[in-house]
Amino acid sequence: MNTAEKLARYVLPTYSRFSVSPVRGEGTLLWDADGKRYLDFCSGLATCTLGHGDNALSRAIARQAGDLIHCCNLYQIDKQAELAECLVEECLELQGRVFFSNSGAESNDGLVKLARRFGRARTGDKAESRHEIITFHQSFHGRTLGGIAATAQSKVKEGFDPLLPGFHHSPLNDLESLASAIGPATCAIMLEPIQGEGGIHLATPEFLRGVQDLCEQKDLLLLLDEVQCGLGRTGNMAGWRSIEPSLTPDAVSWAKGLGGGFPVGAFWVSDRLTSQNKPLFELLGTGSHGSTFGGSPLACAAAQAVLREVIDNDLPQRATLHGQTIRATVEGWQHQAITEVRGKGLLLGVGLQAAAFDAPEGTPASIHLSKELAKSGLLAPPAGPDTVRLMPPLTVSEEEIHEALGIFRHTLDQLCN
Ligand SMILES: Cc1ncc(COP(=O)(O)O)c(C=O)c1O
Structure with missing residues (x-):
């Protein structure tokens, strides 16, 4: 065969x-x-x-594989700390905290969990807690149950119902439709600044600014899926800045290019204060999320080697x-x-x-x-x-x-x- x-x-x-x-x-x-x-x-x-x-990447993987491949998150992982510092200080230049996963869909699931906690924190434990996330036509957010519910393409959902509830899909670059889609249950807006799998469709600068304004007015989270467009490919370490530099998201997801082929994903959550006067990242506190492999020394050494090459060679x-x-x-x-x-x-x-x-x-x-x-x-x-x-x-x-x-x-x- x-x-x-x-x-x-x-x-x-x-x-x-x-x-x-x-x-x-x-x-x-x-x-x-x-x-x-x-x-x-x-x-x-x-x-x-x-x-x-690539020499730098394969050497980093070989060296780290010889030193320590895996160590669980019960212990202090130096390579994870260094990679998170690089993502915060050099890639985003926005303060916050990072969680490490293994793929794009997993990173987006983390964003969905953050949004749910955010909605819950605003309404307390009332039955009508805000939990709805608006995503956009032609989007792609991954193949987990969270990912297919968030994705606005019916082909990824077929036959997998009942889907995770709480997603509404709106047309990209249409602020009026977006404004009218926001309801009492909405807690977040999630988008790819450049839609990849859906056919390379860009959010316009005006639309991104409008989304940010709506999020501020209605106290919603602005979540960016930069799994495909993040970390340099679009001409900027923060993909959205190649369209609209003034945008300040609440959370960003990555995977794909981060490891240069080695499986690693991550998401970042801002430290901005919520209406409860607490940093946003504190919504995902101890015990709220986890991953056995996420942030392993080997994955982080690989990603760190990739980011160094990308940043140092512009x-x-x-x-x-x-x-x-x-x-x-x-x-x-x-x-x-x-x-x-x-x-x-x-x-x-x-x-x-x-x-x-x-x-x-x-x-x-x-x-x-x-x-x-x-x-x-x-x-x-x-x-x-x-x-x-x-x-x-x-x-x-x-x-x-x-x-x-x-x-x-x-x-x-x-x-x-
Ligand atoms: C924008 C975007 N989000 C999420 C994903 C899912 O990533 P993964 O396949 O690593 O789960 C993809 C994959 O193509 C993607 O392009």
Whole structure:
């Protein structure tokens, strides 16, 4: 049996997989067992921040694995303290406290628990305590029961009801709808400043400012899901600042790029005072939340190595410049199959004109194009039916970008003439 056959035989069929089987990577490049080379503009879905086989990251993992892989949270973990300090002081530059998880969905579950405590603290133990969170159409917040309830895409919820109650979905960038969706039970608004899985849709600066104003007026928490857009990819360590620098969220979730491929997630909670005159983070006090693996010495050493490389080499600035190059090149083609380029930095989505593709019956244009690009040696994943994402490692070179865009253009021309 080959890999595809073994996966089909032994692994749950939850993923629709492309016929690409990488066994080795270096920087932006991947190779399969037959030596076929790919430019990786997928980066493990915006995860391999430093590309593949990065020296600083693999050395940090090897060194820490030799010293201490795991230690539970009953004890003082030096690497966890250092990573939290870096996230607070260097990445956010906003005071608060961090909790470590293992994935994006888990981090978002933490935000939901924070919101529930916040709603409860305001109304006491009354039955009508505030617990409702507003999220946005096309959002994606993960696959746990909390994550699918928060996600406003019906495909992730199908057949899993009864869902966790207390979520309302509102259209993105529509302040009027949002204002009218806020009710007596609302306690928080949660959003991705740049929606990733939903197709690279950006919240506008005006909308973000409006959300912040509504949160202040109605005493709601402003929760940002930066699992995909956070920590440098969009051109800023705080993803929202690449859209609206003045925003001050109450809590932020991360995963993906934080570990550069090593599984680690986290969320941060502000120290701002609540109406009860207590720091917000105190709502998640001793015993309120936990994780066996979250914040292990190994995960934290890996994440710390990633953040040091990103910050010390100013990779967010590189992401901005490279993003501008990609956008200018693709827009300059004025190709009939492309509607627009959306995104910031190296979190980019190329909108496709579905009618321009002669895709097989039932295959969305994005998947058809992603498959053809992979055949030509470029990995660029779909996001929804009519968007293909370009999100290489932040360490990608100018030459690799030109090579990738050459493949992209050539493939488009072949598919749509
Ligand atoms: C914005 C966002 N939130 C949450 C998640 C879930 O993260 P994970 O797959 O690590 O649970 C994702 C994953 O794509 C995401 O893009």
